[in-house]
Amino acid sequence: KRLSQKENRWISDVNHCLSKTLVDTYGQNSLFVLEDLSGVTFEKTNSNKNQTRELHSWAFYDLQTKLAYKAHKSQSQVLIVSAKYTSQRCPKCGQIRKENRNHRIHRYDCVFCGFKTNDDRVGAMNLYELGKQYISGIENPKFELTNVTD
Structure with missing residues (x-):
């Protein structure tokens, strides 16, 4: 105790x-x-x-x-803000794919545009984007999963 x-x-x-x-x-x-x-x-x-x-x-x-x-x-x-998709969304092309993030080695590799970085950095970059959306007038900024095609 x-x-x-x-x-x-x-x-x-x-x-x-x-x-x-x-x-x-x-x-x-x-x-x-x-x-x-x-x-x-x-x-x-x-x-x-x-x-x-x-x-x-x-x-x-x-x-x-x-x-x-x-x-x-x-x-x-x-x-x-909602934590949903903040670590799965590519900050460069906007695609959301769970498979892009490798928890074990803390790596993010976007299969669509080739963007590669640390997975925690991706989360920080997406939080920055949500902050910009809020400042631009979106009251409740969040990321939504859209239909993704390979």
Whole structure:
């Protein structure tokens, strides 16, 4: 129990420092775009009740609330968007294919246009695109799966 409290304090401090650094670095009138990760879990079927609670106790919400609080004080904003397809959509051609992403080696290879990069970078590039859509007037920006032909 004592170790758990120590870890919680450490994570809270890391989130505080990270959110403060982000707001200080980007200054006033910034838009921070985060994925809605409220449904993300590492659900295990053979877990006991305490382990299940720990698997659902993610620090994402803590970071989100700290960032939102500090951003508001700096006349900035936090936009929460759907995480759907943000790591599967090619930022160059816009095609969405689950097969383009290789989780094991953190690689993204678009079979349509040949774009290749780190899979986490693809997610960041797509969050940037959703932020641009929001600024252009789309109130709830998100990516939708369309009919894909090979």
